[in-house]
Amino acid sequence: MTKKSPAHELLTNLENFLAEENFGESPKELYQPIRYILSLGGKRIRPLLALLSYGLYQDDPEKILGPAAAIEVFHNFTLMHDDIMDEAPLRRGKATVHEKWNPNVAILSGDVMLVRAYDLLLKSDHQYLPEIIRLFNQTAAEVCEGQQLDMNFESLTVVEESEYINMIRLKTAVLLGHALQLGAILAGAPSRDSQLLYEFGVNIGIGFQLKDDLLDVFADQAKFGKQVGGDIISNKKTFLLIKALEAAKGQDLMELNTWLSLKEFDKTQKVNAVTALYEKLGIRKLTEEKMNFYFSKGFDQLESISFKNPDYHETLLSITQDLVHREK
Amino acid sequence: MTKKSPAHELLTNLENFLAEENFGESPKELYQPIRYILSLGGKRIRPLLALLSYGLYQDDPEKILGPAAAIEVFHNFTLMHDDIMDEAPLRRGKATVHEKWNPNVAILSGDVMLVRAYDLLLKSDHQYLPEIIRLFNQTAAEVCEGQQLDMNFESLTVVEESEYINMIRLKTAVLLGHALQLGAILAGAPSRDSQLLYEFGVNIGIGFQLKDDLLDVFADQAKFGKQVGGDIISNKKTFLLIKALEAAKGQDLMELNTWLSLKEFDKTQKVNAVTALYEKLGIRKLTEEKMNFYFSKGFDQLESISFKNPDYHETLLSITQDLVHREK
Numbered sequence: 001m002t003k004k005s006p007a008h009e010l011l012t013n014l015e016n017f018l019a020e021e022n023f024g025e026s027p028k029e030l031y032q033p034i035r036y037i038l039s040l041g042g043k044r045i046r047p048l049l050a051l052l053s054y055g056l057y058q059d060d061p062e063k064i065l066g067p068a069a070a071i072e073v074f075h076n077f078t079l080m081h082d083d084i085m086d087e088a089p090l091r092r093g094k095a096t097v098h099e100k101w102n103p104n105v106a107i108l109s110g111d112v113m114l115v116r117a118y119d120l121l122l123k124s125d126h127q128y129l130p131e132i133i134r135l136f137n138q139t140a141a142e143v144c145e146g147q148q149l150d151m152n153f154e155s156l157t158v159v160e161e162s163e164y165i166n167m168i169r170l171k172t173a174v175l176l177g178h179a180l181q182l183g184a185i186l187a188g189a190p191s192r193d194s195q196l197l198y199e200f201g202v203n204i205g206i207g208f209q210l211k212d213d214l215l216d217v218f219a220d221q222a223k224f225g226k227q228v229g230g231d232i233i234s235n236k237k238t239f240l241l242i243k244a245l246e247a248a249k250g251q252d253l254m255e256l257n258t259w260l261s262l263k264e265f266d267k268t269q270k271v272n273a274v275t276a277l278y279e280k281l282g283i284r285k286l287t288e289e290k291m292n293f294y295f296s297k298g299f300d301q302l303e304s305i306s307f308k309n310p311d312y313h314e315t316l317l318s319i320t321q322d323l324v325h326r327e328k
Numbered sequence: 329m330t331k332k333s334p335a336h337e338l339l340t341n342l343e344n345f346l347a348e349e350n351f352g353e354s355p356k357e358l359y360q361p362i363r364y365i366l367s368l369g370g371k372r373i374r375p376l377l378a379l380l381s382y383g384l385y386q387d388d389p390e391k392i393l394g395p396a397a398a399i400e401v402f403h404n405f406t407l408m409h410d411d412i413m414d415e416a417p418l419r420r421g422k423a424t425v426h427e428k429w430n431p432n433v434a435i436l437s438g439d440v441m442l443v444r445a446y447d448l449l450l451k452s453d454h455q456y457l458p459e460i461i462r463l464f465n466q467t468a469a470e471v472c473e474g475q476q477l478d479m480n481f482e483s484l485t486v487v488e489e490s491e492y493i494n495m496i497r498l499k500t501a502v503l504l505g506h507a508l509q510l511g512a513i514l515a516g517a518p519s520r521d522s523q524l525l526y527e528f529g530v531n532i533g534i535g536f537q538l539k540d541d542l543l544d545v546f547a548d549q550a551k552f553g554k555q556v557g558g559d560i561i562s563n564k565k566t567f568l569l570i571k572a573l574e575a576a577k578g579q580d581l582m583e584l585n586t587w588l589s590l591k592e593f594d595k596t597q598k599v600n601a602v603t604a605l606y607e608k609l610g611i612r613k614l615t616e617e618k619m620n621f622y623f624s625k626g627f628d629q630l631e632s633i634s635f636k637n638p639d640y641h642e643t644l645l646s647i648t649q650d651l652v653h654r655e656k
Binding site: 027029111136152221 | 365
């Protein structure tokens, strides 16, 4: 019989911690949106990574629920502000904060969330504070840089592969890396390990985003939460589109550019046509290869750390492998 | 011959420090607005208060240029986000960030500014980090609360005096208090003193805002930077309007309410009529008394601290007195 995974209990403790945390009460327009966005759920993957990373080296991960929660609160702050910028009406199937209240509430409530993330970071062993705040700041600024690059890409005709990888690294991957690094630092892990865990997180984070790009086109609609082909319909500059624009020649390129320029079109027809072009141009395979490159680079890094608790290592591996193999 | 005030040199050092600080470079949409808003100037009163407060107890205030700059960067972050919410076209006579770029840039660039403020706080003696970050966080959240209350007041018919005082305390005064407290803590001042300096800052901060409300109505237009009567024209719920609505009866109240409800009006006529009502109802005197109450409470607190360097005490007193007596 295998030992029960520690993930379930950690997640329960984390939810209780978040539910009991006092973010503030008045004025309610400022604090209700914080509760609201945190209540929309999500996998809590980032704080879980921090807790598991800590658990590789120490037996009491509940000691770092505060800083682990800081990562989740920060992540939700970025969602609240990104949703304003992206004019997103829905987040996890519910109205976004700027829709349910208004954009000003979403700006200001997000600002307070960022401040509260620093409050939660303070709930750490103070000997580590200068280092973890410095690294948190660096990551936070990079996440903002990624969001700005993503917005800039919307108005560019050509985006290079390296620019795209850099954007998703900043916007998505570094926060996963930072979560793992944070747990390791707070556990007093060797700095070689906290660095390897950071790079593991960054590499699988890039892989996850490439997986997202793939699923948006090739997922099984019966299993997928969103509309398959949403990125194609909106001309989103994903890895697939960037590579297709690089690879397509002659008739294929004309066809692709026509679909990109049409203001009115049948959605199913466009999705089918562009998907067929992706297949024809070998983009699916190429993206899978790129994704697997980052995954295997990451898992090699995870394998090369020293650790004390093998059950945490196993859980970390199994949770990230589940994300690698997800179909939605 | 009196000794030269230390303020001038401190301000020069602060400007140099800000000019040399690396906030980031790329993407430029994220970082240029930070440089831009900081270059619009301002009196730098908050970092100066922090430096002077430190100087009361220690001879090397240039040691805390980083955390002092953090207060100024935080203040400018709040201006950048407030300007979006208030739809302000101008800041110190120049285009606001959301006008010069766009609101998304102003949101995201502001977010990074807040993160950079924490980076600057890290440039402190690390023994004080937990305390100063905790107090900074509390102040930052309160400033957001004040901004939310200010926005809420716009759609309220009645605002109580105590609600108004609380709003300006949060939105404006606590940051002045925090700047002074920060300097004192970093100088290792007795905690009684850092608390008294905080309260001094809060009380004079409330007084300064009441002074702003008064100047907007009663300033000499030849000396005043803005249009005298701007608050009257926009029905802004200032201390004067709140007290006038409390005090006015019969014909006066009808006249005041008429001016408040008119959608189209002659600006000069409205300003003259409401100003005359304020005088008739004794609102000017009443506001001056309230303002002086906070000023004298604050200066009593400043007088009761122990300090080492009398020239810094003198400078602190003279700089705040200049603000008390300003005509613009």
